[in-house]
Each structure stands twice: as C-alpha cells, then as structure tokens.
Amino acid sequence: MLPEPIRKRLERLDEILERLEEIKSFSLEEFLKDWKLQDIALRNLQVAVECCLDIGTYLLSQNKKEIPDTYVGIIEKLEETSVIDKDISLPLKELVKLRNIIVHEYLSINYQKVYEHLQNTTIFKKYAQAILHFLEKSK
Secondary structure: OOOHHHHHHHHHHHHHHHHHHHHHOOOHHHHHHOHHHHHHHHHHHHHHHHHHHHHHHHHHHHOOOOOOOOHHHHHHHHHHOOOOOHHHHHHHHHHHHHHHHHHHOHHHOOHHHHHHHHOOOHHHHHHHHHHHHHHHHHO
16 A cells, blocks of 8 residues: 555556647647646646655655755655656756756746657656655565
8 A cells, every 4th residue: 555645646647648648749839839727737747746746755754864954855855765766867857957946046947848848748657656766666
C-alpha cells in the first residue's frame, strides 16, 4: 500500500498528464496563437513538477535524508540516494527550472520552450515508475 501523500500526488499527476496529452496534439503554431492552451500548459506543468517535488521531499524525509533548500537540490538528492537515475533527473531539473520561470519570471516565458517541454511529458511517467520501484524495493 502506497503512503497516502504519495498516492494522492501520483493520482493528481495522472490527471495532469491526461490534460497535457491533449495539448501536445496541437501544432506549435496553434499553441503559440492560443493563450488558453498556453495557460493550461503552464499551470499543469507547474503542478506536475510540484507533485514530483512533494513526493521527493516526502521520500527524503521518511528516509531521514537532509532536505535540500532548492528544488533542483531535491532532484539531485533523489538521484544521489538512488531513488531516480540521471536519465530522469536531468530532464526533471530542466522542468524544475521551467516551473521557477512560470512562478517567478512569468514576464519572460518562452512559449516555444514550453511547447518543447510538453513534447517530453513521459518523463513524469518515468519518475512515477521510479518512485513506485523504489518503494517496492524498500519494503
């Protein structure tokens, strides 16, 4: 049985991925012309990253690991403790940086880059699988 905080966030992540899959089907031109698609993409990418960070923080705290004081640091610590591997941590760190831009530097969002990140949402599925694998191993 999954810990409740992880289960809830993985469920939310699944919901978000369904939404992002719909948006991925639009062409770059359509995406760049439609502020509604852009807003949906931004919000859902932000929440997807936050789900991953929350899960990571929970796992680190449950395993008595120091919680880094940056979001990128959380991903690095998950890799360092073999929860995820470099194939997951590298793209996830880029998504964390995108999340920080969405939240803090919202006046300078490059929507072409957002669209590029949309095309690689499978990283969230890989992250979820790595978390489940780690929990199974830890039993």
